[in-house]
Amino acid sequence: MNEHVSENMIENLVIVESPAKAKTIERFLGKAYTVKSSFGHIRDLAKKNLGIDIEEGFTPRYVVPVDKKKIVKELKELVRDSSMVWLATDEDREGEAIAWHLFEELGLEKEKTRRIVFHEITRDAIVNALESPRFIDTNLVNAQQARRVLDRLVGFELSPLLWKKVKPSLSAGRVQSVAVKLIVEKEREIQQFRPRNYFRVTGIFSTPGAGEAPARLKAELSKRFSSREEATAFLERCRNSRFSVENIETKPLKKSPAPPFTTSTLQQEASRKLGFSVNQTMSVAQRLYESGKITYMRTDSVNLSKLAIGSAAGKIRATYGEEYLKSRNFSTRTKGAQEAHEAIRPTYLDHATIEGNRAEQRLYELIWKRTIASQMSEARLEKTTITIAISGAPEKFAASGEVLLFDGFLKVYMESTDEEQEEESSGLLPPLKVNDPLQRESIEAAERSTQQPVRYTEASLVKKMEELGIGRPSTYAPTISTIQQREYVVKEDRKGSIREMMQILLKGEDITSSMVREKYGYEKGKLSPTDIGTVVNNFLEQHFQNIMDYNFTASVEKEFDEIAVGKLNWPSMIERFYQPFHSKVDTATRTSERSKGEKVLGKDPESGKPVSVKIGRFGPIAQIGEATDQEKPRFASLLKGQSLEHITLEEALDLFRLPRTIGHFEGEELVVGVGKYGPYVRHKSKFFSLAKSDDPYTIQEERAIEIIMDKRAREENRNIKQFEEEPGLQILNGRYGPYITFQKKNYRIPRGKKPEELTLEECREIIKKADAKKSSK
DNA sequence: CAGTGAGCGAGCTTCCGCTTGACTT
Numbered sequence: 001m002n003e004h005v006s007e008n009m010i011e012n013l014v015i016v017e018s019p020a021k022a023k024t025i026e027r028f029l030g031k032a033y034t035v036k037s038s039f040g041h042i043r044d045l046a047k048k049n050l051g052i053d054i055e056e057g058f059t060p061r062y063v064v065p066v067d068k069k070k071i072v073k074e075l076k077e078l079v080r081d082s083s084m085v086w087l088a089t090d091e092d093r094e095g096e097a098i099a100w101h102l103f104e105e106l107g108l109e110k111e112k113t114r115r116i117v118f119h120e121i122t123r124d125a126i127v128n129a130l131e132s133p134r135f136i137d138t139n140l141v142n143a144q145q146a147r148r149v150l151d152r153l154v155g156f157e158l159s160p161l162l163w164k165k166v167k168p169s170l171s172a173g174r175v176q177s178v179a180v181k182l183i184v185e186k187e188r189e190i191q192q193f194r195p196r197n198y199f200r201v202t203g204i205f206s207t208p209g210a211g212e213a214p215a216r217l218k219a220e221l222s223k224r225f226s227s228r229e230e231a232t233a234f235l236e237r238c239r240n241s242r243f244s245v246e247n248i249e250t251k252p253l254k255k256s257p258a259p260p261f262t263t264s265t266l267q268q269e270a271s272r273k274l275g276f277s278v279n280q281t282m283s284v285a286q287r288l289y290e291s292g293k294i295t296y297m298r299t300d301s302v303n304l305s306k307l308a309i310g311s312a313a314g315k316i317r318a319t320y321g322e323e324y325l326k327s328r329n330f331s332t333r334t335k336g337a338q339e340a341h342e343a344i345r346p347t348y349l350d351h352a353t354i355e356g357n358r359a360e361q362r363l364y365e366l367i368w369k370r371t372i373a374s375q376m377s378e379a380r381l382e383k384t385t386i387t388i389a390i391s392g393a394p395e396k397f398a399a400s401g402e403v404l405l406f407d408g409f410l411k412v413y414m415e416s417t418d419e420e421q422e423e424e425s426s427g428l429l430p431p432l433k434v435n436d437p438l439q440r441e442s443i444e445a446a447e448r449s450t451q452q453p454v455r456y457t458e459a460s461l462v463k464k465m466e467e468l469g470i471g472r473p474s475t476y477a478p479t480i481s482t483i484q485q486r487e488y489v490v491k492e493d494r495k496g497s498i499r500e501m502m503q504i505l506l507k508g509e510d511i512t513s514s515m516v517r518e519k520y521g522y523e524k525g526k527l528s529p530t531d532i533g534t535v536v537n538n539f540l541e542q543h544f545q546n547i548m549d550y551n552f553t554a555s556v557e558k559e560f561d562e563i564a565v566g567k568l569n570w571p572s573m574i575e576r577f578y579q580p581f582h583s584k585v586d587t588a589t590r591t592s593e594r595s596k597g598e599k600v601l602g603k604d605p606e607s608g609k610p611v612s613v614k615i616g617r618f619g620p621i622a623q624i625g626e627a628t629d630q631e632k633p634r635f636a637s638l639l640k641g642q643s644l645e646h647i648t649l650e651e652a653l654d655l656f657r658l659p660r661t662i663g664h665f666e667g668e669e670l671v672v673g674v675g676k677y678g679p680y681v682r683h684k685s686k687f688f689s690l691a692k693s694d695d696p697y698t699i700q701e702e703r704a705i706e707i708i709m710d711k712r713a714r715e716e717n718r719n720i721k722q723f724e725e726e727p728g729l730q731i732l733n734g735r736y737g738p739y740i741t742f743q744k745k746n747y748r749i750p751r752g753k754k755p756e757e758l759t760l761e762e763c764r765e766i767i768k769k770a771d772a773k774k775s776s777k
Numbered sequence: 778c779a780g781t782g783a784g785c786g787a788g789c790t791t792c793c794g795c796t797t798g799a800c801t802t
Contacts (some may be wrong), residue, residue, distance in 0.1 A: 016797065017795085017796060017798065018795095019796085019797075022795095027780085037796080037797095038795090038796080039795085039796045039797060039798090040795035040796025040797080041794070041795045041796075042796095044794095044795095045792095047791090063779085067797095067798090068796095089795090092794055093794095094794060095795085097794095097795090099794095118788095144794095147793080147794085148793075148794080150792095150793095151793045151794085152790050152791095152792055152793080153792085154792065154793095155792020155793075156789085156790060156791060156792060157791095157792095159790075159791035159792070160790085160791070162791085163789095168790065169788085169789085169790045169791080170791080171790085171791050171792070172791080172792080173791080173792045174792075174793075175792085175793065176792085176793090198781090269786075283785080284795085289795090291779095291800085298795090298796090400794095401780070433789065451783070470794085472792095472793080472794060474794055474795060474796080475793065475794060475795095478794090479791090479793085600787090606779080616781085616782050617782060618780095618781060618782075621782070623782085627782090627783070633782085634784075635782050637779080637781090637782095655783080673779075674779085675779030678779090680779055682779075687778075687779050689779090704787080732802095738802085739802040740802085741802085746800050746802045747802070748801095749802085
C-alpha cells in the first residue's frame, strides 16, 4: 500500500457502458464509489488482414481503435488509483465481453476486480448486485468472440468477392444481406402478383318501425361474386325477396394492452403514429435518455422493474380509479432476446408530459401512454352479429357491431397495425329480435381488387428482422441506413394510379350500374430494391445459400448458446463453419463470371448493333455495340428511376440522345445532359441543374435561359455584406439562412440580429465567442 | 462536381455490436 499513496485514492471504481447510466448510478451510490463509463466496446478486431490468425486456431487480434484511445488512457489512470474495480457492464454476451476486454486492456488484477450485473437501474437492484459479485464468465466471453469472428469472416470474405464480381466498395454480411433479401423477395412477390377482381355486396336495411323512427342497418353478404354477371343475377333475385332477422349472436370480447416498448416496437409505433424514420426515433429517444426522462432505449426486454410497476399503479389509481388498474409483467418471446435492460419506459411515471421540443414531447407521450396502458385493465366489449336471411336465396347478410362495455386501457392507448383496415365494423346495432322483418333499402355490389403484397417500411422491416432473430436493438437503425447507403435499396413514395371500378346498385325496383374512379397503389416511404441490390442478392443466393437462409442466424445462435454454457469449443465451431464457407468463396472467385445482370434489349435501328444494359463500374449503364479489337461500344448511364429489369429498348436508345445542344445564349452553346447529380444544362462550362419538372429530352432554349438567369439571381443574392478591411470575412445567404464565413469556417448569426446591419466588430465578436465555446468542449 | 466503362497496377473499400460525440450555419 505504501508504494503508491495518492491524495486522490478511489475506494471503488465502477465501470458501466453508458455515461448517462454512470451518472444515475453515481447518485445512488455514496462517496465511496466513482462511476465511469467505457462508451461501449473498447477493443475490436484489427482491420488489417482480417484481424484473425486463421492458422493459429482463429486467434483474434484485438486493438484499441483510435477513437477509444483517450477513454482507455483515462480509465487506466483511474484504475491505478483505485482499491477495487467493479465491472458493471450489461449481463449479456456483449456486456460480458466488454468486461473481459476492460480486464485485459486495463491490466486489472483478479483480486482487485469484481464483476456485477443488474437489469434495472434502481437503488435496490444496484445494492443487491454489489452484495453478490462474481467473476468474468469466460464461456460467455467465448460465445461473443465466436459471434464476432464469424461476422468478420463472413463480412470480410464476401465483400471483396463482390468488389471483384460486381462493383467496388460493396458490402455483404450476415445481417445486412438478409435484410436486402427480404426486400428483393417482396418485390418478386409483387411482380408475380396478379390482381383478381371480385364483387363485394353490402345492403342497407331498415326496421319497419311503427311509430318510432326506423333504424338503419348496414350488412355485408357472406358471399363474394367473381363476375359482373353473377353479381347482377344476385341483385335480380333480391329485387322481390323478403328479408328477416335469422339469428342474433352476442359474444363478450376482451382486449388486452400491448406490452411496454422495446426498441423494435418503439420504432414501429413511432413510424405508424408519428411518421418517424427509425433513425429519427432513435436520436430523439437518445436525447430523452440522456436527459434522464426515459430508461435505456436499446433493449429487447418487455420487463418493468417492481418500482415502475408500483408507480404506474399509483398513477393509474389516482387518475382513472381502481377499476382501471391491472398490474402485470410481460415475458419476452422474441428470438434470441438477451434482456440486459428493462423495457423502454418513462423514468418517472407520474410525469405524463415533459419539456422539450415537439418531437421529444410526442415520443415521450407515446412511451408514457404505452407503459401506463400496459398496467391497465382489459377493455371489455360485446360483439353482436346479426344474420339476415333472404327469401328464395341461400346467401345470408351479416351485420356486426361492437359495443364498448368498459374501456379499460383503451382510455389511454391503442396500438396501431400495418394493415389498412378494410371497413371498420359499426358501433351500436338497432334493437332487433329473431324473425323481425327488415325493409330492404338498397343493395350494392361494388367491384374490388385483391391487394398486392405490401412493401416494407423501415419499421416493418425491423419487425421482420426481429422475428427472424436477425440484428440487435443497437443495430436495427444502422443496418437500415447501411443498405440504403450502399444503394441496395431505396426508400420511395409512389403516387399511385386511378382505376375504374364498377358499382351495381339495386334501389327500389331499379338496377343501375356505374363506373367509379378509385385511387390505388399509393405508398409512402416504402423500401424497394435497386438493380445493384438485386444483382448482389442473386449472386449471394447462388453461391452462399446457407448464409442467405433466413434460419442461418438462428442456427449459429444455437451454437453460440452452447459455447456460452461451456458445451462447445468456439474455435472448433468456427472451423466447422469456415472450411466449407471459405472453399465456396474460393470457387466463386475462380469460376463465376462477373455478375453484371447483363441483358440484351434489341438492336439499334441506326447501326444495327445490339443494345444491352448491365451494371458497370459506376452503376447501371446501357451500351450499343460490343467491345472488340476494332471498336469501342457507346455507353450511357441509366437515369434515376430506371432499372435493368424494366427499361425498354426505346428508353435505352433515348439515353444516347444526350448530351444535346438545344440553342445558344450570349454567343455560347446550351448543352443539356445528365450527370452524376441529375439533368443539367451547360453554358460557358458552367453547370445549371434542371428542375424536377424539366425533361432533358424536350427542354427548349427559352426555359434553359430562364434557369441560368434564376441561378445568377440567387448567387447575386448570396452576398449580404463584405468588409473592405477583412475581405475573407463575408456575410452570406445559405441554405439555412444568413451566416458568417471566415477562414473556411461558418458561424451562426445570433437571434435578434439583422445580418445586413452587423458591423465588422460584431462579426469578430461572434467568431471569437463561437471558437471559444468550441475549444472549451 | 456534371466524365467515366480498354487494360495495367497501386491503394482503397468491407462485417456486427457496444457506445456517444462530431457535425450540425
